[in-house]
Structure formats: structure tokens, C-alpha cells
């Protein structure tokens with residue numbers, strides 16, 4: 001696994017796309033077009049010792065001179081990032097981790113995103129569309145104001161189904177319920193399922209998909225220390241035959257086969 | 268011409284900049300960012316006799332200017348270390364300090380014996396200070412008579428430079444250092460992480476699966492500098508200083524307090540080039556102040 005490079009990146013655009021959700025364009029010295037969907041970068045606001053650690057963000061979209069990220073303000077790191085002005089520089093180590101695998105020829109795909117999890121899925125949707133894989137996107141959001149990437153997905157011509165917690169748009173309820181319906185309605189061969197979102201959502205979706213024998217890949221978002229595979233801080237228990245072993249989300253992930261992820265390790 | 272070379276209990280380093288155990292993998296992970304040939308030595312993750320899976324997640328949490336970790340000594344074990352990890356490091360012109368951890372004196376003695384005479388191993392560091400497993404050696408690090416017996420037994424099992432990495436979780440780190448000196452250690456590493464804890468007030472759940480973990484990073488630095496200074500003034504063994512070093516100034520502080528070498532830990536996670544920046548920074552500091560060598564700066568702290 002090649003480690004990424006660590007480059008300076010300049011913030012060239014910033015836009016609040018939903019309440020507390022920002023899209024930020026970063027320019028650096030290398031094209032990001034080779035980035036695999038699901039790969040991430042580790043971002044540092046230079047010279048800061050508090051908050052101390054870098055923050056991981058998925059490469060949301062790529063450009064010839066850099067990439068976009070799409071993030072939600074949830075704490076101090078993301079709050080400081082959102083306050084950075086256009087023109088400011090940050091450091092990014094990228095690309096890190098391994099991405100989603102596209103399905104074999106002749107398959108269809110269902111992409112399921114919860115909230116800002118869409119940030120980790122957009123590039124995948126773009127690649128699926130480019131590969132002419134028949135794809136449907138299911139998106140769960142708090143309310144219609146929090147539906148991310150709507151116009152981008154529509155521009156790709158990929159059908160988008162929405163579920164909202166408050167019923168302000170689409171299905172009133174969980175996106176996993178929508179996923180069950182769509183999977184049950186699919187008459188052709190079983191679709192490949194891709195997901196990113198809050199852990200309970202991915203756990204529920206894994207159940208829905210595996211009950212229907214749908215191969216499923218999930219992108220995990222564990223806390224990270226180094227992002228380079230050395231601190232062993234980001235691990236997740238993974239089932240291998242009879243055994244369980246800890247795998248590093250930053251190197252062996254962040255994308256995993258959902259069937260081997262052990263979700264219940266808290267108990 | 269500045270001479271940054273230093274000898275740590277028989278291990279000669281081209282400069283005093285090392286990496287701290289558990290924060291640099293086995294070297295290859297940082298090859299993209301760091302010229303390993305320019306490091307004084309590479310400190311490696313704790314090795315145990317058998318492979319260890321480590322603790323359940325969450326294993327890390329960020330705190331003010333620091334982080335807590337409870338990794339639990341996850342490692343590949345001595346056999347895989349020698350066959351799979353060590354060969355990579357042999358291609359570089361640097362030193363390797365292999366960190367050992369065990370449950371019993373016999374574990375440590377076995378590890379010392381296995382590595383004695385192994386090509387590519389230049390020194391051993393006994394981790395008697397891991398706070399993150401029930402039997403990770405910390406009981407050795409907090410009990411003077413157990414520590415003395417352990418160091419003596421290891422001394423008998425290896426001719427390699429033997430460094431003891433002390434725990435800060437003791438009443439008197441000086442007493443522990445004195446015990447190591449009389450038991451035949453060649454040097455002291457100071458400090459391992461300080462036991463800490465963080466709680467999420469919304470869920471009332473401890474941030475780490477085991478509740479407690481080890482504090483590292485800038486928040487730890489003043490405690491570490493103090494301990495280096497105390498030990499420097501009490502024993503004559505060379506000291507490898509660490510705890511929150513992120514800049515040249517941090518490294519200098521440790522040297523002035525009495526450290527012969529310094530190790531960069533958590534800062535590697537944040538800025539992978541930290542060690543290189545510190546090597547460059549030390550060179551220019553010594554030139555600027557016309558200090559001929561490390562010994563001329565070491566332990567020159569003025570108090571009062």
C-alpha cells in the first residue's frame with residue numbers, strides 16, 4: 001500500500017451548501033484525477049497544536065489541480081476549517097486508504113448515503129455513471145434542507161430517492177427502509193450495495209442487504225490518529241473465518257465488505 | 268562544523284533525533300516523508316513474545332493539545348518482527364532501538380536473548396511503562412525492587428545497549444532511574460505516556476474502551492522536561508528525552524534539561540516530517556550559537 005504525499009493546498013472556494021455543511025475546493029500541485037472513490041485525505045491546519053490531530057475527509061470530487069471536500073461542522077476541527085478564508089493554506093496528506101471496488105460487468109448498483117456520508121459516495125456515483133452501471137442513489141437526510149449533492153447527482157442522470165427524518169421530502173423514515181423496498185423490487189440480478197453514513201445506519205443497512213444476499217461495501221469513519229497505519233488507533237474488528245482480528249480503517253479500509261465488519265463491539 | 272553525533276550507552280548516533288516507540292511503525296510507513304538515513308535512530312513499536320491483538324476500539328481520543336491512547340500493545344510478535352519487519356530497516360544508515368514488552372521477567376529475558384546478536388538491531392529498550400494492558404510491564408516500572416530484578420536479568424541476557432523506558436506514573440522517577448543504573452542499564456528513556464482519562468458528557472461514556480489511556484503530545488511536555496531534568500541531576504546514565512516534542516525548540520529544551528538524545532512521538536502523526544525539521548533546526552541552532560557539540564549544550568539549564 002503506497003502511502004500518500006503530504007502537500008500544501010490552497011482553499012480556492014468555499015460554499016455553505018446546507019446548514020453547517022460546507023463544500024470546499026482545495027488546489028494543490030498535483031492532479032487528483034487518479035484518486036479512487038472512497039479514498040481520503042488527512043487535513044492539518046498547519047502549526048496548530050490544539051486541536052492537535054489532523055482530520056480525515058473523503059475526496060468528494062476531483063479536479064486537474066486538486067479536489068473538493070464536503071464536510072459537516074461537528075466540533076472544533078471542522079469549525080475551524082469552516083472559518084478558514086479563501087486563499088488560506090492547509091496541509092493535506094493524500095490519497096490515503098483504499099477505495100470502493102466497482103461491480104463486475106452486467107451488475108447494477110444501489111448507493112445508500114446517510115447525511116454527510118454522501119461526501120464519501122459522490123465520486124463513486126460519478127464513476128458508476130461513467131462505467132454505465134445502472135445505478136440508483138438513496139439518500140437519507142434530517143429534512144429537505146439537508147439533502148446533499150442533489151443537483152450533482154441529477155446532472156449525472158442517476159435516479160435519486162430521498163428519505164427524510166421529518167417527512168419534509170420523499171419517504172418519511174429511514175433510508176434503510178427505502179433500501180429494503182428498492183432491493184425487494186429489483187427483479188434483475190442482485191444489485192451491489194455501497195454505503196456511507198452514521199454507524200447505526202450502516203449496521204442496519206448491512207442487515208437489510210445481507211438478508212437479501214446483496215454484496216455490500218461500506219465506508220467506515222472511525223477516529224484517526226496518524227492516517228498512515230502506524231498508530232493502530234483506528235481499528236475495527238473484522239471477521240475472518242472463525243477468527244476476529246483488528247484491521248486499520250486508514251490502511252485496510254476505509255472501505256470494507258459489510259459482511260465481515262463486526263458492529264457490536266461496544267457491548 | 269557542528270558535531271551532532273552522540274553515544275547512548277554504546278549506541279553511536281549520527282545525531283540525537285530519534286522516533287518514539289509506537290509512533291513510527293516499522294519505518295517503511297514514513298519512507299515517503301522521512302529520509303531514514305538522516306535519523307539518529309529509529310525507535311520501534313513494542314514487541315512481545317507472542318503476537319498481540321490489542322484493545323477494543325475506541326483506542327484514541329483527542330484532548331487539549333494532546334491525545335489519549337489505549338492501543339494495548341498490538342504487534343506482530345518477535346518472530347514476524349525479525350523475519351518481516353527488521354529486514355526493511357537494514358538498508359538504511361541509521362540505528363534501530365527495538366522496544367520490548369512482556370508480562371514476566373522470563374518474557375523480557377527471552378526477547379533480549381532472541382535479539383542479542385541479531386543483525387540490524389543496535390539497542391534494546393525495555394518498556395516497563397505501558398499503561399494500557401493489565402500486564403504490560405507497568406508493574407515493573409512502578410515497583411523499584413521488581414524493576415531492579417528485571418533490568419539485572421535482562422542485562423545478563425544481552426550485550427546490546429540496554430535502555431529502560433520509565434513510566435511517569437510514579438511518585439519518584441529519580442528512584443526508578445537510580446535502580447536502573449545500579450542494575451546495569453546503559454541509558455534511560457523518559458517519558459512514556461501519562462495515565463489519563465476523558466469522558467463524553469452527553470453519553471457519560473469514557474472516550475476510550477478501557478476508560479483510561481496514555482496522554483501524549485504537547486500537553487505532556489512540561490512534565491517530561493521536568494523528569495529529564497530531575498533524572499539528569501541524579502544519575503549519570505544518558506537520557507533519551509521525549510514527550511510532546513514537535514519543534515526544534517522543544518527538542519532543545521530537552522537537551523538543555525539534560526537529554527543526550529530526543530525522540531519524536533505523536534508529532535509524527537500530525538506532521539510526518541517533524542524529525543527532519545528538527546534535524547535541520549538543531550544544525551542551524553548549533554551553528555548560530557557556535558556550540559561545537561551536543562555535550563556542550565546538554566544539561567546547561569540555568570535555574571534561579
Ligand SMILES: Cc1cc2nc3c(=O)[nH]c(=O)nc-3n(C[C@H](O)[C@H](O)[C@H](O)COP(=O)(O)OP(=O)(O)OC[C@H]3O[C@@H](n4cnc5c(N)ncnc54)[C@H](O)[C@@H]3O)c2cc1C
Pocket residue numbers: 040051055056057058059069070071072073074075076077078079116119120220221222223224254329
Ligand atoms: C476516512 C474518513 C472520511 C471522512 N470523511 C468525511 C467527509 O467527507 N465529510 C465529513 O463531514 N466528515 C467526514 N469524516 C468525519 C470527520 O473526520 C469528523 O467529522 C471530524 O474529524 C470531526 O472533527 P471535529 O474536530 O470537528 O470534531 P471533534 O471536536 O473531534 O468531535 C466532535 C464530535 O464528532 C465526533 N467525531 C470525531 N471524529 C469523528 C470521526 N472520524 N467520525 C465521526 N465522528 C467523529 C466526536 O466523537 C464528537 O462527538 C470522515 C472520517 C473518516 C475516518
Ligand SMILES: Cc1cc2nc3c(=O)[nH]c(=O)nc-3n(C[C@H](O)[C@H](O)[C@H](O)COP(=O)(O)O)c2cc1C
Pocket residue numbers: 225231232233287288289290312313336338340366394397432458459460482483484485487509510511512530531532533534
Ligand atoms: C499511539 C501511541 C502508541 C504508543 N506505543 C508505545 C509502545 O508500544 N511502546 C512504548 O514504549 N511507548 C509507546 N508509546 C509512547 C511513546 O513512545 C512516547 O513515549 C510518548 O507518546 C510520549 O512522546 P510524544 O508526546 O512525543 O508522543 C506510544 C504512544 C502513542 C501516542
Ligand code: FES
Pocket residue numbers: 223224225226227228229230231232233234235248249250251
Ligand atoms: S489512524 Fe493510525 S493506524 Fe489508522
